[in-house]
Amino acid sequence: MARLLDEFIGITEALNTRGIDYAVCGGWAMAIHGFLRTTIDIDLIILSEDLDAVMETARSLGFDIEGLPLNFDNGETLIRRISKIDHATKELITLDFILATEKYEDVWKDRRLVKWNAGEYRVVSVAGMKVMKEAAGRPKDLIDLDYLRGLDDED
Template sequence: MESNLPVPVLSQDFQDFIRLLSEKSVEYLLIGGYAVNLHGNIRTTKDIDFWFNPKPQNCERLEQVLFEFSGISVPEGSLSQPNSMLQLGLPPNRINLLNEPDPDLPFSPCYERRLDVLLEGLTVPVVSKADLILLKRHAGRPRDLLDIQQLGEI
C-alpha cells in the first residue's frame, strides 16, 4: 500500500544504505523514530532502525549490503539468530538492524501490512501504524510509551 505520509529528510548515508537494500532485494521494514515521524508524530531521532526478515536467504542478501556499504563481514548465519541486532556508525547517523524486535510479532504479516513511502526518491517499506504501536509497547522505554500516546492521538 502506498502512502502520502510526512517525509523526513534522510542523510546521504541512510539513502545509500536504503538504495543497497533495494538493489539486493532485502526484505525489511523501517521502524523506530523515522517510522514514528512518517506516521505523523514529528520528533528528533539519533538513528534509523530497520527490521529485516530473518530468513537465511534474506540474511545472505543483507550480508552483501553490509559488505558493500561498510566493508563489514558478519559471521555466516549470525543475522538469522534470534534477537540479532547490529549497529553501524554513530548518532546521528547510526543504523540499527534488528531481526526480532518483538518475538510475539512475526515479520511476514507485518511486511504484508506495510506502507510503501517515497523518501528522497527511494521507495521505503514502513511498518504500519498499528504494528509500530505494538513494537513500541514491547520495547516499553519512556520514549516508546510517549510515542504510543502521541500516535494514538493522530
C-alpha cells in the same frame, strides 16, 4: 541529522536495488508517519533468512563494526547491529536490524509502501508501530505511542 538521512537513504536504496525486503521502524518510521523527533540510529525489520545479504549490503556501504547479537524477551526480539564511524564528524552511525521473529510476524505482514522525502520505503504500519512501541516501553516509546494513538491506522 542530515548525515543520518543520507545513510538512511543509502541503506534503503541499496536494499531496494538488491531486492532485499525490509520495513523501516523506530525513529525513521515515526518521521515518515509525521512525528519528527531526534534519532541516533536507523532501525529496520528484516527476515532472518536475509540477514547475511543485509549485513553484506551494509558492509558495502562502509559499515564495518559488528556488535554482538542482542536478544530480548526470551529470544522473541532479536537485533543485529552494525556500525561505522563517520570520518568527517567522528560520530558512530548505527544500523539495527530487528529480525522478523514470530513476535513481529503480524507487524511484518502489515508493512506499507510509503512515498516520503522523494523516495519509496517499506515502513511498519501505524498499527505495527503501536505494537513495537508498547513492547519496548521506554519513555521515548511511550511518547511515540501517544502520537500514534492519535493517528488513523490507514495512513
